[in-house]
Amino acid sequence: MTGQTKGRGTLKSFTISLTINGEEKMVPVMASDTLLFVIRHHLGLTGAKPSCLNGDCGACTVHIDGRPMKSCLMLAVEAAGKKVTTIEGLQGTPIQQAFIEKFAFQCGYCTPGFIMNCQALVEKHPDADDQTIKEWLSSNICRCTSYAEIEEAVKSVLKKK
């Protein structure tokens, strides 16, 4: 983080180092910028979707050091020095293929957030049981009611693992 010595600065704006989808970037941010805002408006990565902006819907889910995170619930400065992965950083993963095969979306707006959450789930819990899948999927909302197909997609990937 530049523009401030950690804990001693008095500034409201910073240049932070973000490793985004494997690429290190120096990004100017305001302290009040959410990570979602910076990803979309400074980095031009529009896969993470703004929706509720309140931590409820999960459409803006990304990975921070491999863990799912609602990017509307995180300040960009908090992500300094961390590895951020957005939907653009996933290329041809089994979960993406499974969403296609199982028709696990309709309008598609919630899909990037769901896929990021599902990807973290299958990485962290390759033997996930029904309860774990339900618990993780309850973090995201789909208004087109694709829940059953999304669950099928997750289970098909877990089965292959």
Place this chain on the structure above:
Amino acid sequence: MLPFDFEYYRPQSLQEAVDLFQSLQRQGKQSMIFSGGTELLTLGRIDLAFTEAVIDIKDIPECNSLQVNEQRLLLGSALSLTKIEEANVFPLLTKISSGIADHTAREKITLGGNICARIFYREIVLPFLLADSQVLLSGPLGERIVSIHDVFQEELRVEPGEMLIQLAMESKYIRAPFYAFKRRQQWETGYPLITIAALKIDQRIRIAISGLCPFPFRSQEIEASINHKGRTIEARIDGALAVLPQPILADVEGSAEYRLFVLHNLLFDVLAALDQVQG
């Protein structure tokens, strides 16, 4: 992004955080201790929260402690709820934690943040009330360790500039039989009508409740009635319902009458689960 700007500080030590708070106070700046920060982000977005400076405590080592041994369990205030659940060192705490918000949100919500939240449920405090926990606070006058019952009355009441650093409890509580349930109006994600947590220790049932009143609480009067062995179960529950704190909430989640109906049944469930259990 939030509709107001603020200064952001990330101290690396307790002393640095305390010094920062005092320095900001001398400058006449309103500051906020920040850990997960979900309330600042969600309420600030709609102008219900404001600060001129944020002191983010998540890099302070003491705030990230997670220690368990034969004698005690110790948890840092900046631990996320998912980290606490993954460690699963206190099954009652794991159960209560896993009912809060949703899994991804709990990656961000922290132990200290939930206890200090403005939102009145503050459910994560329930197991700590039941376990007579000790609280480590740090502030301008130094550090102090106090009973949670001395500083948590409806909400955490600390001196200006004091921060919640750690909570600790004797290990006997983490192995005690327990019952916990979060009753919602509908679905399995969202705010509770009532969350109840009960634990049996030294042959007595302890009960703490969130969602019934506009604050979480543990009540000696309720526990006295519930543990009155000479009476019928119905009489013990009626006695508990007669000594509830006030007011009983009536909101979009449920009327006061409905909440009392739900609580009545939950107390039956507590007794069914724990009354005959050795604890």
